[in-house]
Amino acid sequence: MISKNIVFFMKIFCCTILLVSCSSTPKNRISEDENDIELLESDHITLQIGDTFTIKLPHNGSIGNSDCWINEGKCPSVKEQRLWYVSSPKEKEGCIGCGGSIYWTFKAVSKGTDTIKIKNCMTGRKQKSCSAYQEDSLAYKEELKYAPRKYDKAIVVRVIH
Numbered sequence: 001m002i003s004k005n006i007v008f009f010m011k012i013f014c015c016t017i018l019l020v021s022c023s024s025t026p027k028n029r030i031s032e033d034e035n036d037i038e039l040l041e042s043d044h045i046t047l048q049i050g051d052t053f054t055i056k057l058p059h060n061g062s063i064g065n066s067d068c069w070i071n072e073g074k075c076p077s078v079k080e081q082r083l084w085y086v087s088s089p090k091e092k093e094g095c096i097g098c099g100g101s102i103y104w105t106f107k108a109v110s111k112g113t114d115t116i117k118i119k120n121c122m123t124g125r126k127q128k129s130c131s132a133y134q135e136d137s138l139a140y141k142e143e144l145k146y147a148p149r150k151y152d153k154a155i156v157v158r159v160i161h
Helices: 004-021 138-146
Strands: 044-048 052-059 066-069 078-087 100-108 112-121 153-160
Touching: 044 052, 052 153, 100 153, 112 138
Parallel strands: 044 153
Antiparallel strands: 052 100, 066 112, 078 100, 112 153
């Protein structure tokens, strides 16, 4: 009989293979040259309504975690515009588990000041989506027992006019 741990790791391995083998459509791909993307370098920004900004985070989906916007429902001044993944050079060469980067673009939609909080959550291991890890949820509170940081990245966004 196969143990639950072996089955779990087999599922993660198969999902990783599927993710690596899938090709993105052109609208979901970006230039491999980071110089073509203006990234937010600080943890705070002031925008006008309609402006966008992009952040970059390291990501390795093979460990079963996802970067989740844990207070999405509490940030009315910004909306997620786009989220996409770019493989690292080693991953492109076939290295399973080498990871890459996610790029996340946000758009200012209404006047106000909010803090976008992002936490690396155990979505794969717990078979839950990021929506299950909203800041006051039971899944989020359980996650804090294993990963006690309330969030991994916070960006203060001030939207004017």
